[in-house]
Amino acid sequence: MTALLLGESATHGAGVIFFRAALLLIALIAAWVGSLWVARWVRRRYAEPQTAEPFTLQDLRDMHAQGQITGAEFEHLRADLIGRMRAGDAEAGDAGEGVSSS
Known part of the structure; x- marks a missing residue:
């Protein structure tokens, strides 16, 4: 059936x-x-982008003062952080180049 x-x-x-x-x-x-x-x-x-830095320069100083990282690690991380900050500043400067302030 x-x-x-x-x-x-x-x-x-x-x-x-x-x-x-x-x-x-x-x-x-x-x-x-x-x-x-x-x-x-x-x-x-649609995930929110990660914009926060993993460490600030003050965080690195505190970690070094507390003995959590060595002097060599501090210098390496500091140079890396400053390099990323400068790269971000350069990108922001390029974006505003065509704008006149007059």
Whole structure:
């Protein structure tokens, strides 16, 4: 009776049913994986950018004074921090070059 309702002839056996069930299962898994991928893409696309520096110069001084980092580490991190600050200032200066103050 169900075979007639599905538009099949009564000669189709359980193999067809299992085949279609497997196709349905594969389609559901593909849809689930696709939805996870889209959700991950949306979260990454609209996530707030990280703008805060990991350390300030004062943080580095305090860490050095407390003995958490060595003198060599302090100098290396200080130079890296100052280099990033200067690079940011240069980018900000380039953005305002075409603006006249008169």
